[in-house]
Amino acid sequence: MAKIIGGITTSHIPAIGIAMDRGIEDTPYWKDFFSAYPPIREWLAEQQPDIAIVFYNDHGLEMFLDKKPTFAIGCAPQYENADEGWGIATIPPVTGETELSWHIVNELIENDFDPTVCQDIKVDHGLTVPLSLMYPGRKYQHLKVIPVCINCERHPMPKPSRCYALGQAIGRAVESFAGDQKVVVFGTGGLSHQLDGERAGIINADFDNECMDKLVSDPEALTRYSNDDLTEIAGAQGVELNMWLAMRGCMLGKVREVHRNYVAPISNTGAGTQLLLPE
Amino acid sequence: MTEKKEIWGTIKFDGPMATKGFALNKMCYTFNNAEGREEFKKDEAAYCDKFGLTPAQKEAVLKRDILALEREGGSIYYLAKFAGVLGLNVQDVGGLQTGRTTEEFKAYLDSQGRGKSNG
16 A cells, blocks of 8 residues: 655745745855755655655636635646746646546545546646755656645635545545555645735744644644634634645644754744654 | 634635625736736736726726725735736735835844844
């Protein structure tokens, strides 16, 4: 059976991609953030996962409001990135996967999740920035990516508890897949931030650290928040915690944290990074 | 029945707001493409009319009034693309919405994180 070998949480802020393109990772503003990644890259290089399931949210590249899925999953052999309008460089195509992804779709629908199934979607910075962070120099083509997109833009959004349950269903689907693939799961985005309104700019570092603690020891405690709670505590875009919860759901049992970093602010955001391994 | 929590300084982008803002967001969605950005820059008012923006939305676009655009149903995801056309980043936009200069807004961000531990 395929196996989930680890979970990674990471910010996906566009400014990170722009900083990497400019080669300013070692400047005072950025060095505390980028210093979190070498240990994760080493772990990836050592483990050589075959497949990455990446939970992300589309910020209006592929999924406009006209047809916006609550949950979407990609089943394509390749995903293109494209111009997002405000200057982040477009990255080369991301390699996809068409066997485990269809198996996950079948299992999800069998287990009462009904995602939108996508055979041709563009992926935005929500997915591409984490990949670029894990594989500097855009050396990610060997890794087969299964994108799982969660609506974090327009209410009603899927509840934290539902995102966690989606992750659990995907985790079980991976375990039931006949193969020996090594799978890593990314929970991207977050943590606290708010881009819009007079309240723009709020960051809640205490809550962010509590989320990282709970993600390890008691993820179900986090599923008791509503999206309105998260908005109030962690800002309107703090709901991106939902992608972290989906990642954690995939890991099913207990996990141990082998690496953590937190820097705030990065751009307008509390930027958390974790590497979790199954126990 | 879900309750609607009112949070100061935050407009919940929900069904009614998305309905109100659809044309505005649709216009800003075209800023993903260089052709859309160029056509807008050539004649902003005409581009607003092409997408059927309301007078209030059009006025807010022409005045670069981000808060008014949000009240008129703009989603920050697409308004960010509008801000990109104007050459503004998310700290500039944060400053515009909170009555701060960009530097003041950055200092506010910092005060909640690294600036806190640095005293």
